[in-house]
Amino acid sequence: xxxxxxxxxAQAQPRAKRRVLVPTMGALHKAHGELIRVAREAAxxxxxxxxxxxxxxxxxxxxSDYERYPRPEKVDEEFxxxxxxxxxxxxxxxxxxxxxxxxxxEEISLSGTLEGKSRPGHFRGVCTVVAKLFNILAxxxxxxxxxxxxxxxxxRRMVRDLNFKIDIIAVPTVxxxxxxxxxxxxxxxxxxxxxxxxxxxxxxxxxxxxGKKSANEVVALAQRVINEAHLARxxxxxxxxxxxxxxxxxxxxxxxxxxAVFFGKTRLIDNIRLG
Numbered sequence: 331x332x333x334x335x336x337x338x339x340a341q342a343q344p345r346a347k348r349r350v351l352v353p354t355m356g357a358l359h360k361a362h363g364e365l366i367r368v369a370r371e372a373a374x375x376x377x378x379x380x381x382x383x384x385x386x387x388x389x390x391x392x393x394s395d396y397e398r399y400p401r402p403e404k405v406d407e408e409f410x411x412x413x414x415x416x417x418x419x420x421x422x423x424x425x426x427x428x429x430x431x432x433x434x435x436e437e438i439s440l441s442g443t444l445e446g447k448s449r450p451g452h453f454r455g456v457c458t459v460v461a462k463l464f465n466i467l468a469x470x471x472x473x474x475x476x477x478x479x480x481x482x483x484x485x486r487r488m489v490r491d492l493n494f495k496i497d498i499i500a501v502p503t504v505x506x507x508x509x510x511x512x513x514x515x516x517x518x519x520x521x522x523x524x525x526x527x528x529x530x531x532x533x534x535x536x537x538x539x540x541g542k543k544s545a546n547e548v549v550a551l552a553q554r555v556i557n558e559a560h561l562a563r564x565x566x567x568x569x570x571x572x573x574x575x576x577x578x579x580x581x582x583x584x585x586x587x588x589x590a591v592f593f594g595k596t597r598l599i600d601n602i603r604l605g
Contacts, residue, residue, distance in 0.1 A: 331411050333418045337426075340419050340466050348377035349417075349500075351469035353460060356383040357514035358409040361475060361504035366413045368501050369473045376411040377470075378416035382463050387423055388434075388455030395595075400514060419467060426462060435461045437484045437491075440575050442587055445480050445599065448565055456481055457488050464494055473498035475504070477511050479588060479601040483575060487536075503529065503600070511600045523593040526559035529589060536600040537587045545569035548581040548604065556591060563599065565590035572603060581605065 331437040333338045354362055369379045383406055390396035403420070409420050431592050434454050440446075441453035466470070474482050487497050504512045509531030510524070519527060533555035537548050545568075567589045569581050578585050583605030590599045 331415055331418055333420060335405065335421055335425065337421065337466050340417075340421075341468075343417065345468075346373075346376065346378040348373050348471070349378050349469045350377060350379055351463065351467055351472040352379065352381045352470075352476070353387045353463050353472065354381060354383055355399065355514065356406050357402060357532075358383075358406045358516070359512050359514065361477070362409070363413055364504045365473045365475060365501055366410075366415060368499060370414060372471050372473070372497075372499055376407035377511055380412070380417040380419060380467050380469060381410050381415045382419040382461075382467065384421060384426060384459065385423075386420075386426075386455055386459045387443075388458055389428070390451050390455070391449050391451060394449075395515075395518075400517060417467075419463075426459070434458045435488065435492075436540075440480065440484050440487055443570070443575055444566060444568060445590070448590060453481070453484055457484065460485055461488065461492070461494075464496060471499055473499045473501060475501050475512070477503040477600065479586060480575060483573075503561065509535075511598070513598060515596055515598065517595040519593055521586045523561055523596065525530070526561045527591075527598060529556050529559040529562060530589065530598060533589070534587060534600060537581075538602050538604060540581065540604075542605070543581055545578050545581050545585070548587060549593055552587060552589065556589070559593075561593050563592040565592060569604065 333489040350373040352365045352369050363477050384397050436454045508528045533552040537552045540548050549567050554564050572584050572586045581604045585604045588601040
C-alpha cells in the first residue's frame with residue numbers, strides 16, 4: 331500500500347486500468363470496510379482502490395467537533411492495509427487548502443433542507459473537498475454510504491452538473507447488531523446513550539411498516555418512538571422525496587424518512603426508504 335501525503339505525489343501516481351475512490355474522514359470501522367470491499371469489487375482484479383482520509387475543516391460549523399474528531403492514524407493505516415487498499419491519500423489541511431483560498435463548490439437545490447438547514451455551510455464544504463479529491467485522484471468511480479442519504483444525492487447532482495466522468499456507487503447502511511448505524515461519532519456515546527440510541531432504528535422500522543400514511547402521521551409515529559428514550563433530543567424527523575429531497579404529503583415508495591437526533595452532545599443521523 332502506498333501512503334501519499336501531498337497532492338503532487340498523488341497526481342504523479344501511475345494509473346491502473348480502473349481506480350475506485352473511497353473518500354473518508356478516518357476513524358475507520360466496519361462500514362468503511364464494506365465501502366472498501368465494494369470498491370475492490372468495482373475496481374476488478376486489474377484495478378486499484380484508493381482511500382482518502384481527510385478531516386475536512388470546511389464541513390464543520392463553528393463550535394462543532396472538528397478539533398476533537400477522532401484521528402487514529404496508525405490504526406486507520408493498518409485497517410486500510412488489512413483491507414487490501416492500494417493507495418492511501420492522507421493530506422494535511424494546509425496541503426488541501428491554501429491560506430488565501432477563495433474558490434468553493436456549492437450545490438443550491440438539494441442542500442437547503444435537513445442537514446443543510448441544521449448545519450449551514452456543511453454541504454459547501456463537502457462538495458468543495460469531494461470535487462478537489464476527484465480532481466487530485468481522478469477516479470473512475472467513487473463509493474459513498476447511504477447513511478448520509480442527502481450527501482449522496484448532492485454528490486450525484488454535483489457529478490452530473492459539473493460533468494465529472496465518475497460513477498457514484500451507493501452502499502446500503504451498515505449497522506451494528508442492535509440496529510445502530512455505524513458511525514465514527516458512535517464512540518462519543520457513553521453506555522447509557524448508546525443503549526438508548528437504538529430507538530432510532532426502532533423508529534425507522536415502525537415508519538417503514540406504517541403503510542401508505544400521510545407524511546405527518548409517519549413523522550409522528552417515528553417521533554413517538556424516539557421520545558421513549560429520555561436522553562434523545564430530536565433535531566429533525568422528516569419525510570422527503572428520495573430524488574428531490576422536497577417534503578411530500580404521502581409516504582410512498584419514492585420517499586425516505588430522514589432523522590437527526592442528539593444523545594448528549596452527540597448528533598446521530600439515519601434514514602430509511604419507505605414503501
